[in-house]
Structure formats: C-alpha cells, structure tokens
Amino acid sequence: MGQTVAEQILSHRAGKTVKAGDFVVVEPDVVMSHDSLTPGIIKILRQELGMEKVRHPERLVFVLDHVAPASTVGTADLQNQVRRFAQEQDVRLFDVGRGICHQVLVEEKIAAPGKIVIGSDSHSTGYGSVGAFGTGMGSTDIALIWATGRTWLRVPETYRVIVEGRFPPGVDAKDLALKLCREITIDGANYMAVEYHGLDWMPLENRQTLASMAVEMGGKAGIVPPFGVAAEHFSTPEWLSIDPGAQYARTLTVDISSLEPQVSKPHAVDHVVDLSDVAGTHVDVVFIGTCTNGRYEDMKAAAGLLAGKRIAKNVRLIVTPASSRELARAAADGTLTALLEAGATLTTPGCGMCMGRHQGTLGEEDVCLSTANRNFKGRMGSPNAQIYLASPAVAAATALTGAITDPRGC
Amino acid sequence: MSTVWKFGADVDTDQIVPGRYAPYMRPDADVGEAAFIEARPEFAKNAQAGDVIVALENFGCGSSREYAVEALRRRKVGAIIALSFARIFYRNALNLGIPLFESPEIVAALQDGDEVTLDIPNQRVRLGEKSYLLPELPVFAREILEAGGIVPYVRMHGRFPEEE
Numbered sequence: 001m002g003q004t005v006a007e008q009i010l011s012h013r014a015g016k017t018v019k020a021g022d023f024v025v026v027e028p029d030v031v032m033s034h035d036s037l038t039p040g041i042i043k044i045l046r047q048e049l050g051m052e053k054v055r056h057p058e059r060l061v062f063v064l065d066h067v068a069p070a071s072t073v074g075t076a077d078l079q080n081q082v083r084r085f086a087q088e089q090d091v092r093l094f095d096v097g098r099g100i101c102h103q104v105l106v107e108e109k110i111a112a113p114g115k116i117v118i119g120s121d122s123h124s125t126g127y128g129s130v131g132a133f134g135t136g137m138g139s140t141d142i143a144l145i146w147a148t149g150r151t152w153l154r155v156p157e158t159y160r161v162i163v164e165g166r167f168p169p170g171v172d173a174k175d176l177a178l179k180l181c182r183e184i185t186i187d188g189a190n191y192m193a194v195e196y197h198g199l200d201w202m203p204l205e206n207r208q209t210l211a212s213m214a215v216e217m218g219g220k221a222g223i224v225p226p227f228g229v230a231a232e233h234f235s236t237p238e239w240l241s242i243d244p245g246a247q248y249a250r251t252l253t254v255d256i257s258s259l260e261p262q263v264s265k266p267h268a269v270d271h272v273v274d275l276s277d278v279a280g281t282h283v284d285v286v287f288i289g290t291c292t293n294g295r296y297e298d299m300k301a302a303a304g305l306l307a308g309k310r311i312a313k314n315v316r317l318i319v320t321p322a323s324s325r326e327l328a329r330a331a332a333d334g335t336l337t338a339l340l341e342a343g344a345t346l347t348t349p350g351c352g353m354c355m356g357r358h359q360g361t362l363g364e365e366d367v368c369l370s371t372a373n374r375n376f377k378g379r380m381g382s383p384n385a386q387i388y389l390a391s392p393a394v395a396a397a398t399a400l401t402g403a404i405t406d407p408r409g410c
Numbered sequence: 411m412s413t414v415w416k417f418g419a420d421v422d423t424d425q426i427v428p429g430r431y432a433p434y435m436r437p438d439a440d441v442g443e444a445a446f447i448e449a450r451p452e453f454a455k456n457a458q459a460g461d462v463i464v465a466l467e468n469f470g471c472g473s474s475r476e477y478a479v480e481a482l483r484r485r486k487v488g489a490i491i492a493l494s495f496a497r498i499f500y501r502n503a504l505n506l507g508i509p510l511f512e513s514p515e516i517v518a519a520l521q522d523g524d525e526v527t528l529d530i531p532n533q534r535v536r537l538g539e540k541s542y543l544l545p546e547l548p549v550f551a552r553e554i555l556e557a558g559g560i561v562p563y564v565r566m567h568g569r570f571p572e573e574e
Binding site: 023025035036037039040044048049066067072074075077078119120121122124136137138139140141144148150151152186187190191218220268355356357361374376377378379381383 | 432433479561571573
C-alpha cells in the first residue's frame with residue numbers, strides 16, 4: 001500500500017512499515033528547544049528524571065529567540081543557565097540575535113528532508129517546509145527525548161491540500177495560509193499531517209510560511225514534499241517521494257489564481273475574511289516579523305510599497321527580521337534603508353512582539369495588524385488589544401494609511 | 411463536591427496561561443495562580459482542588475506550552491471533559507497526569523457552576539440524582555494516568571507506551 005510523506009518518514013526512522021493510527025517509538029534526528037522553555041526542561045531532566053547528562057547532545061539545538069536580548073534580570077539569569085548547560089553538555093546553541101529557531105534550523109540545514117525534528121514550540125511544523133517531519137511537544141516530552149534519545153508518536157492521518165494556479169499580483173503565501181485556516185478551520189486538521197501538493201514551483205520562504213501555520217489548523221505536521229524549485233536547499237533521500245498510492249484522510253483543492261488578500265480578525269486565527277470586508281479598520285501598530293513572515297522576501301515586499309514614502313502619522317511600524325542572515329540580506333540591497341526611511345522601527349532578530357513579552361507589547365487600546373500567525377486574546381499584550389493577521393504587503397499598505405488597506409491599490 | 415467551570419470552543423493556551431505569565435517571565439511566581447488569570451479571573455481566584463473543567467471543541471489549542479497544563483495541575487483540576495482537545499494539549503495533560511475525557515453527553519449535561527461528584531475510579535460524574543458514565547480511555551492514556559503521568563510511567567515500565 002502507498003504511503004504519505006509522514007508515513008514514509010516515520011517508517012524510515014522506525015525501521016518498519018507503519019501506517020496512520022499506528023504507534024511508533026523513534027529516535028528524532030533533531031531536538032530543538034528555545035530560551036522560553038529550556039530552563040524548565042533542564043529542571044525536569046535533573047529533578048524528575050534524576051539525570052545529569054543528555055543522551056545524544058549532538059542531536060540537540062538550543063536557540064535563544066523568545067526574549068532576545070533578555071528584558072529582565074530573570075530572563076537574563078535563565079539564559080545564562082542555558083548557555084552554561086549547553087557548554088557543559090556540548091550542545092549547539094544559537095545565541096540572541098541569530099534569529100528565530102524555525103528560521104535558523106532551516107538556514108543551517110539542520111532541518112532537512114526526511115528528518116524527524118521535534119521542537120519545544122508548536123510552530124515546529126515549519127520544518128515541513130524542507131520536507132522534514134517537524135512537530136511540537138511539551139517540556140516533559142522533550143526532557144524524555146534528552147534522557148532516552150527516543151520518543152513515541154501516533155502516526156498521523158494526512159490532510160492533502162492540492163494547490164492549483166499561481167498567485168495573482170499582491171497576493172502571496174500568507175494569503176494562502178490564511179485561506180487554508182478559513183477553509184479547514186482551527187481544528188480541521190487536528191492530529192493530522194497536512195501535505196501540500198502542487199507546489200514544486202514555490203520558493204522555500206513561501207513554503208515556510210505555509211508549513212509554520214499548519215499548527216493553526218491543529219496539524220501535527222505540515223509537509224511540503226521536498227521537490228522542485230527550492231531543491232538547492234535540500235538533499236532529498238531517495239526513499240522519499242510523493243506516492244500515488246498514498247491514502248489521505250481528506251483532500252482540499254484550492255485554486256489560488258483568483259485568491260483575494262485575506263485577513264484574520266480578532267481573536268481566532270480562522271476568523272478569516274477577504275480584506276475588502278475589513279478594509280478601512282483603524283490600526284495603531286503594524287508588525288512585520290515572526291517565523292511565518294519575517295524573512296528577507298517579506299521585508300522586500302513591504303519595502304516595495306514603502307520606498308520613498310512615510311508611514312501614517314500615529315502608526316508604529318515594527319520590523320523584526322527572522323534571523324541575522326535575513327537582516328543582512330535586507331541591509332545589503334537597500335531594503336532595510338527603505339523601511340527605515342519610511343519610518344519603521346527595527347528590533348533584534350527573533351520572535352519580537354509575537355507573544356507580547358517585549359519589543360512592542362500591545363496596550364489595551366492598541367489595534368495591531370501583524371504578519372504573525374496567532375491573534376488569540378492577550379497574545380501580544382493586553383487582552384483588550386485587537387490583533388489582525390495578514391501578509392507583509394497588506395502590512396505595508398496598512399502602515400501607509402493607518403487603516404487596513406489593499407496593497408493592490410497602492 | 412466539585413464545581414464545574416464551563417468554557418466554549420477553541421480555548422487557546424494564551425487564555426489558559428498568557429505567555430506573559432510564563433515561568434520564564436516570572437520565575438519566582440506560582441504559575442498555578444496564573445490559570446485563566448485574564449480569560450476567567452474568577453477561576454484564578456476561586457477554583458478549588460478537584461474542580462472540573464468542561465469545554466466544547468478543541469480545548470487547549472495553540473502553543474505547546476506545558477506550563478498551561480502545569481498551572482491546571484497546580485490547581486489540582488480533577489478532570490477536563492470536552493468535545494475534543496487540541497493535540498499537544500492532550501499529550502501534555504496526559505504527561506502531567508490530568509484526566510481528560512471526550513464526552514458530548516456530559517458536556518451537554520453540565521453547566522457552569524454545577525456542583526458535581528467526580529468519581530474517576532468508577533468512571534462516573536454525578537449531578538444531583540443523575541449519574542453519567544465517563545467514556546473509556548484509550549489503553550495508552552489509561553496506563554499513563556494510572557501511573558500518574560509519563561515520567562512515572564517510563565520509570566515504572568522502562569519503556570514508552572505501546573513500545574514493544
């Protein structure tokens with residue numbers, strides 16, 4: 001019988017053929033944890049599991065991105081604890097300023113096709129952008145992987161998304177990601193792997209946007225099969241393929257050639273409408289960043305609309321590059337200058353204001369339009385703040401006017 | 411008696427414990443005090459050991475933050491009964507030993523503020539004269555809960571659930 005990509009990857013690592021519904025115990029290739037949770041995982045390892053050493057330090061990666069650089073004495077002390085632990089245990093660590101874990105692991109090619117990447121972060125589905133099986137787990141599960149080198153998983157069913165057509169001007173991968181949340185809903189892919197077909201033409205950064213948001217539909221993984229134009233980023237193992245005999249629990253076909261810019265309204269990611277339904281809504285803060293949309297191409301798309309102009313009075317535009325490499329790319333070709341001259345505030349590469357801890361935390365009267373992936377109540381600060389989600393182009397157009405604006409008219 | 415705290419659909423982990431209240435941000439605070447601190451402050455103030463959370467679909471969606479479950483464990487929540495659970499939350503709750511059940515019948519029957527008797531060993535919830543059967547858990551889930559969580563399970567069995 002044929003296999004989905006998730007079944008192929010889990011079978012390969014389990015050393016036997018497994019199918020959706022089976023339980024497997026596997027050795028993850030990569031175990032990522034970030035500054036927000038690594039201190040707690042260290043505590044579980046030592047206090048609950050009574051262990052001092054991790055089993056396979058070469059498989060671990062720490063990234064300091066959630067509060068970067070530290071904003072309080074407490075976060076500074078905990079980050080120092082993580083640095084010490086990494087040194088003691090010989091674990092790779094990417095320090096503050098290097099960028100968001102999901103971006104860094106792709107850039108460093110630590111996440112790669114066919115690998116199992118377990119992260120302490122729900123957006124670990126993003127590793128599916130390079131054809132890895134990436135999924136998020138809680139701190140105790142991560143501590144057990146550190147201790148044993150293994151974890152257990154239920155092999156997920158697969159929700160196949162077939163994408164037809166190409167984006168019209170002014171519409172991009174974020175609009176598709178939001179459209180999928182709209183169609184599939186916030187739990188429509190719960191427990192499932194989402195497998196995206198028809199995207200051989202799609203560049204890596206767009207695949208990252210899509211895969212990072214698979215979890216917003218409940219997905220356990222979000223996998224773009226590692227073939228096509230992004231091939232320079234992968235070395236795809238010969239055993240991995242799109243199997244015509246694979247069984248899919250569900251299939252959704254989306255034609256993107258007439259897709260409109262999409263906007264997610266407060267306070268749930270699947271409250272998605274066409275932009276025209278919310279056009280003109282007043283906005284105080286525009287945020288361009290995160291693992292979903294903080295890359296060079298996202299900044300470039302925004303700069304294309306902002307170059308030579310000024311953002312609206314009373315709007316704060318906060319740009320947080322996804323990584324130091326993406327920041328350097330934006331600095332090298334004038335993208336960054338265009339953003340700054342338009343009035344943008346630049347912050348350290350990392351998660352930025354996405355979870356309301358620093359670098360732009362929202363107050364109770366703030367209305368924010370964000371290129372991030374979550375708009376839950378209180379996510380970015382005050383529970384009374386309003387968060388809209390949209391593409392970088394919509395963000396830039398909105399920054400120019402101070403109200404939600406269609407980038408196609410700019 | 412246990413008090414029922416009833417919630418709607420898609421209760422996300424930012425509602426259970428906002429990221430700003432993470433142990434990382436407040437290392438000296440008890441994360442249990444942050445349970446529903448903004449979404450349902452009266453829960454944060456008044457919830458008692460053994461109380462029952464009842465919710466509609468997709469309880470616990472969003473972040474992987476285990477401290478959302480840890481906060482409920484510290485409040486000694488007796489059980490969570492919902493129409494469905496988000497994947498990572500379900501796993502985290504089992505891992506930390508919080509019983510959780512999917513039961514449309516009980517979710518429909520129990521209202522916010524009801525006083526019930528939760529009897530997990532006999533798989534029962536009693537409301538006044540009525541008694542409801544808690545659904546049978548999958549074997550792996552029952553075994554993890556009986557052990558008191560995934561860490562005691564692995565210590566006890568020397569293997570993961572379903573591992574040969």
